[in-house]
Amino acid sequence: MNILPCSFYNRPTLTVARELLGKRLVRVEDNIRVAGIIVETEAYVGEGDLACHAKAGKTPRTRIMYGEAGKAYVYFNYGLHWMLNAVTEREGFPAAVLILAIRPVEGLEIIASRRGKQPKAKWTDGPAKLAQALSIDKSFNGVDLCTRENDLWIERGESIENKRVIMGPRVGLYSVPEPWKSKPWRFWVK
DNA sequence: AGCACGATTAACT
DNA sequence: GTTAATCGTGCTC
Numbered sequence: 001m002n003i004l005p006c007s008f009y010n011r012p013t014l015t016v017a018r019e020l021l022g023k024r025l026v027r028v029e030d031n032i033r034v035a036g037i038i039v040e041t042e043a044y045v046g047e048g049d050l051a052c053h054a055k056a057g058k059t060p061r062t063r064i065m066y067g068e069a070g071k072a073y074v075y076f077n078y079g080l081h082w083m084l085n086a087v088t089e090r091e092g093f094p095a096a097v098l099i100l101a102i103r104p105v106e107g108l109e110i111i112a113s114r115r116g117k118q119p120k121a122k123w124t125d126g127p128a129k130l131a132q133a134l135s136i137d138k139s140f141n142g143v144d145l146c147t148r149e150n151d152l153w154i155e156r157g158e159s160i161e162n163k164r165v166i167m168g169p170r171v172g173l174y175s176v177p178e179p180w181k182s183k184p185w186r187f188w189v190k
Numbered sequence: 191a192g193c194a195c196g197a198t199t200a201a202c203t
Numbered sequence: 204g205t206t207a208a209t210c211g212t213g214c215t216c
Contacts, residue, residue, distance in 0.1 A: 042197070051197070053212095061212060079209030081198050098197060118200085128198050172197050 002155040006070035006146040013088040013095040017043040017187050020086070021165060024157035025102055027134040034110050034134050036102030036124055037157050040188040042170045044085070045095045050180045051173045054094035064142050065094035072152065074131075074141040081128030082137050086145060086154070100171075101125045101188070104133070164190045 004023065009016055018041075026035040044052035053075070054062050064073045065087055073085040073096050085096035102124045104111050111133045115123040124130040131137070136152065143150040167184040 044197075053197080056213065059213070075197085076211060077196060078198050079196090079211075083197065085197090100197090122200095126198065170197070175195085176197090 003146060003148060003153045004070075004155065006068065006144075009069035009086055009088050009145075010090060011069075011088065013043040013045045013097060014185065016086070016088045017041040017097045017185070018165065020097055020099070020154070021187055021189050022158040022160035024105070024155040025099060025130075025134070026106075026153050026155055027136065028151040029107075029110065029135060032107055032110065034107030036104045036106075036130065036134075038099060038101075038154075039103050040099075040101035040186070042098045042100055042187070043088075043095070043185040044098065045185070046093060049183075051170060051176045051183075052094070052096075058094070062094060065096050067091060067142070070144060070146040072140050072143050072145055074136060074138060076138065077128075082131040083127045084131055084136050084140070098127060099130065100127050100186070102130050160189055166190055 020038050020041050023038050024035055025038055026033055047054045054065050058066050064071055068091050069088050071087040073087050075083055077083055085098045087096050089095045104124055111123055115133050124133045140152055145153050166188055168186050169182050170186045173181045
């Protein structure tokens with residue numbers, strides 16, 4: 001079985017964010033695989049991280065992040081967009097890894113049908129773009145990513161050497177105070 | 191019940 | 204570089 005087990009996610013969030021690079025995000029629609037290699041992630045770590053939604057504590061929205069590692073946390077933003085996260089760390093500690101970008105490798109026709117108005121390089125190079133390309137919305141909030149049952153999981157993929165990995169500040173955190181705004185908790189493949 | 195704002199995107203100039 | 208699109212969430216009254 002190539003699917004990453006829940007134990008993969010039940011570790012420090014920064015470690016999971018780094019190791020998700022090169023893994024294969026898989027979505028199954030009508031028995032057709034739509035998938036891509038993860039090339040960019042960000043870590044959101046606990047109530048103390050003022051960039052993390054869990055800064056507001058346990059609410060209906062953040063409830064999933066307090067649950068078991070290996071669940072999907074999907075939320076709606078800017079009144080338009082869905083974002084996919086993987087919940088990390090032990091139950092009770094709210095943390096997750098946001099999947100920011102993938103490189104499409106399977107189901108290219110389906111992706112093109114949803115993203116074809118844009119050039120290929122921009123099909124899945126943002127969190128809301130890949131959610132649209134893989135048809136991920138609120139119905140996936142809270143689903144288990146560690147099984148084949150929910151038509152959404154993450155598999156082993158490519159090995160990414162450290163020298164190909166760049167770390168930098170997370171994006172889009174306009175009103176987040178320092179030092180959280182500048183924490184180098186974004187990881188991407190060169 | 192009302193309000194300000196957001197882990198973005200695409201289409202502008 | 205700037206900006207509209209668009210609504211759920213969490214906070215205040």
